[in-house]
Amino acid sequence: MTSPVLPFPAPAPAASGRTPVYALVGNPNCGKSTLFNALTGLKQKVGNYPGVTVEKKIGTVYSQHGQPMQVIDLPGAYSLAARSPDEAVTRDVLLGRRSDTAQPDRILCIVDATNLERNLYLVHQILDLGRPVILVLNMMDLATQAGLQIRVAKLEKELGIPVIPCEAAHGRGLIELKVAMSRPDLPLPRHRWDIPSPIAPAVSELQASLVENDRKAPLSARAEALLLLTDQDTIRVAGSTPLSGRTAEILRSWQKRWEGEGTDWAATLVSSRYDAITRLCADLVERDDRPSNASSTSDRIDGVVTHPMWGWLVLGGIMALLFLSIFTLAEYPMNWIDGHIASLADLVKESMSPGDLRDLITDGAIGGVGGVLVFLPQILILFFFIGLLESTGYMARAAFIMDRLMSRVGLNGKSFIPLLSSYACAIPGIMATRTIEDSKDRLVTILVAPLMSCSARLPVYLLMIAAIVPGDQVPILTKVGLMLLMYALGTFGAFGFAWLFKRTLLKGVPPLMIMELPPYRLPRLRDVVLQMVERGGLFLRRAGTIILGISIVLWFLSTYPKAPEGASSQEQMAHSFAGKAGRILEPAIKPLGFDWQIGIGIIASFAAREVFVSTMGVVFNAQSEDDEDTAPLRQALAAAKWPDGSRLFTPLTCLSLMVFYVFAMQCISTIAIVRRETNSWRWPLFQLAYMTGTAWLLSLVVFQGGRLLGF
Amino acid sequence: MAATIPLSALPVGRTAVLRSYPTAGAAFLRFREMGLLPGTTVTLVRTAPLGDPLEIQVRGYRLTLRRSEAEAIVVEPAAS
Ligand SMILES: Nc1nc2c(ncn2[C@@H]2O[C@H](COP(=O)(O)OP(=O)(O)OP(=O)(O)O)[C@@H](O)[C@H]2O)c(=O)[nH]1
Ligand SMILES: [Mg+2]
Numbered sequence: 076m077t078s079p080v081l082p083f084p085a086p087a088p089a090a091s092g093r094t095p096v097y098a099l100v101g102n103p104n105c106g107k108s109t110l111f112n113a114l115t116g117l118k119q120k121v122g123n124y125p126g127v128t129v130e131k132k133i134g135t136v137y138s139q140h141g142q143p144m145q146v147i148d149l150p151g152a153y154s155l156a157a158r159s160p161d162e163a164v165t166r167d168v169l170l171g172r173r174s175d176t177a178q179p180d181r182i183l184c185i186v187d188a189t190n191l192e193r194n195l196y197l198v199h200q201i202l203d204l205g206r207p208v209i210l211v212l213n214m215m216d217l218a219t220q221a222g223l224q225i226r227v228a229k230l231e232k233e234l235g236i237p238v239i240p241c242e243a244a245h246g247r248g249l250i251e252l253k254v255a256m257s258r259p260d261l262p263l264p265r266h267r268w269d270i271p272s273p274i275a276p277a278v279s280e281l282q283a284s285l286v287e288n289d290r291k292a293p294l295s296a297r298a299e300a301l302l303l304l305t306d307q308d309t310i311r312v313a314g315s316t317p318l319s320g321r322t323a324e325i326l327r328s329w330q331k332r333w334e335g336e337g338t339d340w341a342a343t344l345v346s347s348r349y350d351a352i353t354r355l356c357a358d359l360v361e362r363d364d365r366p367s368n369a370s371s372t373s374d375r376i377d378g379v380v381t382h383p384m385w386g387w388l389v390l391g392g393i394m395a396l397l398f399l400s401i402f403t404l405a406e407y408p409m410n411w412i413d414g415h416i417a418s419l420a421d422l423v424k425e426s427m428s429p430g431d432l433r434d435l436i437t438d439g440a441i442g443g444v445g446g447v448l449v450f451l452p453q454i455l456i457l458f459f460f461i462g463l464l465e466s467t468g469y470m471a472r473a474a475f476i477m478d479r480l481m482s483r484v485g486l487n488g489k490s491f492i493p494l495l496s497s498y499a500c501a502i503p504g505i506m507a508t509r510t511i512e513d514s515k516d517r518l519v520t521i522l523v524a525p526l527m528s529c530s531a532r533l534p535v536y537l538l539m540i541a542a543i544v545p546g547d548q549v550p551i552l553t554k555v556g557l558m559l560l561m562y563a564l565g566t567f568g569a570f571g572f573a574w575l576f577k578r579t580l581l582k583g584v585p586p587l588m589i590m591e592l593p594p595y596r597l598p599r600l601r602d603v604v605l606q607m608v609e610r611g612g613l614f615l616r617r618a619g620t621i622i623l624g625i626s627i628v629l630w631f632l633s634t635y636p637k638a639p640e641g642a643s644s645q646e647q648m649a650h651s652f653a654g655k656a657g658r659i660l661e662p663a664i665k666p667l668g669f670d671w672q673i674g675i676g677i678i679a680s681f682a683a684r685e686v687f688v689s690t691m692g693v694v695f696n697a698q699s700e701d702d703e704d705t706a707p708l709r710q711a712l713a714a715a716k717w718p719d720g721s722r723l724f725t726p727l728t729c730l731s732l733m734v735f736y737v738f739a740m741q742c743i744s745t746i747a748i749v750r751r752e753t754n755s756w757r758w759p760l761f762q763l764a765y766m767t768g769t770a771w772l773l774s775l776v777v778f779q780g781g782r783l784l785g786f
Numbered sequence: 787m788a789a790t791i792p793l794s795a796l797p798v799g800r801t802a803v804l805r806s807y808p809t810a811g812a813a814f815l816r817f818r819e820m821g822l823l824p825g826t827t828v829t830l831v832r833t834a835p836l837g838d839p840l841e842i843q844v845r846g847y848r849l850t851l852r853r854s855e856a857e858a859i860v861v862e863p864a865a866s
Contacts, residue, residue, distance in 0.1 A: 154819045192845045193821045305815065342807075345818040374831075383835040475850055479836035488839070488850075587855060588839045589816055592848040 096145040096177060097209075097256065098169055100201060101185035102194050103127075103151025104593050106213040110185060110243035111148035114253075118605055119148055122465035123596045124492065126151065126510035129161040131168055131176060138257035139250070147179055150509070153193075155200045155298075156306035160517070161509040166306075169204065170295065181261060185211045188218035188225060188240070191360060195352045196345075199268070202234070203301060205294035207261035211252060212240045217594075224361040233355055235265030244599065271347045273338050274304070277329040281322060288319035305341045373594040377472065386476050393469075397460045398555050398562070401533075405452040412452070416445035435630055443626025443689035446708055447618050450534040450685075454614050457530050458607040461499050465606075466598035470495065471590065478588050484570050485577030487511075487586045490520040494569060497527035498562075499610065501745045505752055515583040519576045521752060522762055525745050526569040528562050528737060530614070531684040535736045536561050538688050539729040541709050565737045568769070617683065625682055626689045629653060633675070633693060648672070648694065667735065667771065668728040668778040670717060680741045687736070727786045731778040738770035791863065793828070794840070794856035801829045802861035817859075821845045828861065 099107045103125030111119050115134030120127055132148045149168060150161035157163040164173075171178030184201055186194035201208060212218075212225060231238045237255040241248025255261075270278050281300035285291040291299055303318075303326055318326075333340045379385045420441045427433040464470055470492050478488030489511055497504030504524045511517040528536070540557050577583065638650035648654045649671075656678060657671030664674055676690040688708070695711040715723040740746070740763045749759040796802050804826045807814040822828065822844055829843040838853045 153816070156815070156819070158816055190845070190847045193847060196819060196821065305819075341815050342818055345815070346823055349821065349823055377832070381832060381835060381841075386835045475839065475841065476835050478850075478852070479834060479838050482838070482852075487852075587816075588850055588852045589820070590850045591820075592841060592850060594848075 094143055094145055095181050095256070096147065096179045097181050097183045098147045098179035099149055099183050099185060100165060100169065100197070101151060101213075102153055102187065102190075102197060103591065105151065105185050105187040105194060106243045107151065107185050108148055110183075110211065110213065110241070111146060113243050113246055113249055114146060118609060120606060121599075121602045122470070123468040123593050123598075124465065124470040125591050125593070126161060126489075126492070126507065127465075129164070129506050129509040131164060133176075136253065136256070138253050140257065142257060144256055146183065147176070152197060154197060154305075155302055159510055159512045164509075166302075169201075170299065170302075180206060181256075182206055182208045183211060183256070184208055185213050187214050188212040189214055189221055189223065191225070192349075192352055192356055195355070196348060199348045199352060200298070200301075202264045202266055202268075203298040205263065205298070208234075208236050208264050209252070209255050209261070210234065210236055210238045211248075212238060213243050215240045215248070216242045216245065222363040224363075226359050226361070230355075230359055233267075233359075235262055237261070268348070268351045270301075271343050273333070273336075274340055274343060277304070277325075277340075280325055280329075284319070284322040284325050288321045301344065305344060373468075376595050377592075380469070380472050381476055390473065390476065393460075393464070394562075395555075395559070397457070398558050399551075400460070401453045401456050401558070402551055402554055404456055408452040409449050412449045413445075416441060416448065420445070431634065434634070435627065438693055439627050439630030440623060442692040443629070444618050444623050446688045446692035447534060447622050447685045448615075450537060450688075451611060451614060453533055453537065454530045455607055455611050457533065458499055458610045459603060461496070462603035462606045463598055464495070466596070466603055468593050468595040471592050474590060475592065482588075484574035485583075486516055486519060486573055487588045489588065489590060490516060490573075493520055493524055494527050494566075497524045497529060500529050500531070501525040501527070501742065502748050505745070505748050508752070511586075513583060513586045515577075515581040516586050518753065518758065519573050519581050521749055522576060522758065522765075523569040523573045525740055525742065525762065525766065526565050526572065526738065528565040529684075529742075531742065532561075532736050534685050534688045536733055538691070538708065538712075539733045542712050542724045543726045543729045561733055561737055564734065568738060572765070617685070621683055622686055622689055625679055625686050626693055629675070629679060629690055629693050632656075653694075663771075666779065667774040668725070668731045670723060672715070672723075673728075673732065677735070677739075677741075680736075680739075682741075682743055684736060684741050725786075727778060727781040730781070731774045734777050735770045735774040738766055738773060740766035789862070790860050792857045793830070793842075793859040793861045794853050796830045796861060796863060798830055798832055800863055801827060802863045803827055805860045805862050807860075808858045814855075814859075817851070817855075820849065822849075822859075827864075 099111055101107050104123065104127070108119040108121050108128050111117065111132070111134060112121065114136040117132070117134045119132055128148060128150045130150070134146050134148065135143050136146050137143055147168060149165040152162040152165045154162070155166050155169070157166045167173045168176050168179065169182070182201055182204065184198050186198060198208075198210065210230070212227070218225065225240070227238050227240055237258075239248055239252045239255055241252060269275075278297065278300045281303060282296045285296040285299050286293050303322075330340070380389050420437045423433065423437050423441065427436070464473075473495060474488035474491045476488075477491045481488050481491055490508070492510070493504045493507040495504075496507050501524050504527065505521050508517045508520045508524070511520060536558055540554050543557065544553055632653040633648055633651045635651060638647040642650065649658070653675045654671065657674035660674040660678065661669075661671040664677065669677070672694050673691075675694055676687045679690045680687045691712065692708050695708065695715055712724045713722075717723055746759045746763065749762060750756055753759070790805050791802075793802070793804075804822055804824055806824055807817070826844060831841045831843050831848065833840050834850075839850045840853060840856055841848055841850050843849075
């Protein structure tokens, strides 16, 4: 007999009752993560567009007396009636529906002070939860600039909770906030909202049933009951037990009755909350009539950026500038790194006696990792640019102007943000799809996101471009052009497949495009640099772990079993395990112009794409006959030959290889994240198959077509 | 009683008062939750380069919506 697995573990005992747990809640883009970072010293990603944070993150903040408190940064939400997976995370954490997070016992509500009315809607729902709340009025600097004066004391009195004005981005108001947070006696909000009369009896009936039949805490039952009336999703939310039959029945019978009477219950509820907010705000905010120049600056920028003609030029210009700087700015630091790696390898060669161990260090470890490391400058530049786009507010505009084109393939502009992030890496891109409301659109976006050329392909492209156009006499624009071509190919591929999937597998209704456009902000250099350093660190960590590991394994696989004494290094490679694996693959990839040695690289790349470069380092450097000097990989590639003596890395082969890397799904981490986000193996496996199949086909077309044309 | 038009027909730069949504309201619940209620003042700020979506100003912030939804939202243009 197998013991049944308990689906819902009992909630963890409240952590010793002494450390309060605060949830950070608020509308998207109101500064929650900025505040979280300021409080905890952590480095949550910050950006000026709605939907930056899509998963909870726990941190510790110390009160003025050194007493620890927990805070949870949450995705932004406009309402507890979640419409997208990121909002659902917030709702589920707040309502204690997630088994991996204890229900927070206090709530830090953050509102954008320049936009009180809409921000207070969520606050109004939160006040129903029956837990102590602190209200943070963030972005006070912008409110003052816009000529808004908020009567904080009055707001405090009306709601009966502490209200703290602050500027998270400049660290103002944090001390007052911490003092309030460490108060042991936080008051419960005073709630003066009367549920509209046609709905009130239903709410009390549902509330009673939720306590009795669904074991909800009496305090939050009212909020849950209200939520049942507006959240279409409540009945089938992930991670929560389904509604009890009795409660579901009560809900249904009331809905039927209202339908008969023509009462739009959800709309009535929303309107009644806004009525309460309007009353509250009536003499709360004083506005001097000075025209706000912040919003008019934003408007002037938008006049250009979303202009029917200039808008496209700006978008194209940004992309071109990005790639141009990858080539030009990175050159010097790259040569510098390259030089140091080479001299390190030479140093080892001089100081150790020849033998397998020395080869392992120079060819396996240094050659493999070094080959990838030289691309660090390019990757930093890419991340810096993407960070700039994210922190100015341009991302939301890009989504705005792209929406129409995206709708042609059946998606909406919001899908463009995850796709753009995927230029850096598909993993945050796939996470960012959580902001997409429609589940089919989200799935399609996840399926095509890895087609956007990520930073791990950059080393492969750069290596191949260097092999196609050797020397420095060719104009830089040729190289940039080739690079743009690869990015364009991936991007059009993504759109093409999105179109195909929306038409066949995942048909759906055309989605809405409800998105807030935040005002432009000057990027905070600190945020952009931190983000860049963080991602650069991740890249280095990968180089030091996965790539080092694979390079060493690969070195062993290509060194053993040993060929008979006196064999050349090429024969040794062919004799080894890796060589045999490459040879098994060779018939499949020969039509694409690849030999078994490239095959080794392709196999190894399925762990991570950059590994191709390090593999080529191991495979070809190990063969360089001259043992005294480590030749740059480029030269080793130029010297590589087919058995018949013809050049291996012809321009056509390089092109075919690049096309292969544009389309092939070669990244274990992406597969793992797709499996987690889609909750099944079906989609990651499908993705692996369709992408790699396309890669093979298109490479075939490029190589055979090129040959027919006489290249 | 002033004339009402769909929001999508409002000229760029003009302000109007929202009057009503279609009755089958689930899709429009989010608009309500974001503060677009009957009686709320909205301004059409601009349209995207390809004519869709629209950008509106409501309660002091900017929001985008597609033309197809804007066609179903009835507004009453303010006297200019
Ligand atoms: N001027 C000003 N800008 C701020 C302030 N606080 C945050 N910001 C900016 O507001 C933007 C949004 O900040 P985030 O912390 O990412 O907002 P968030 O609430 O976490 O957003 P989501 O994760 O998308 O829900 C960033 O550009 C911040 O630099 C502030 O007090 N004043
Ligand atoms: Mg955030």
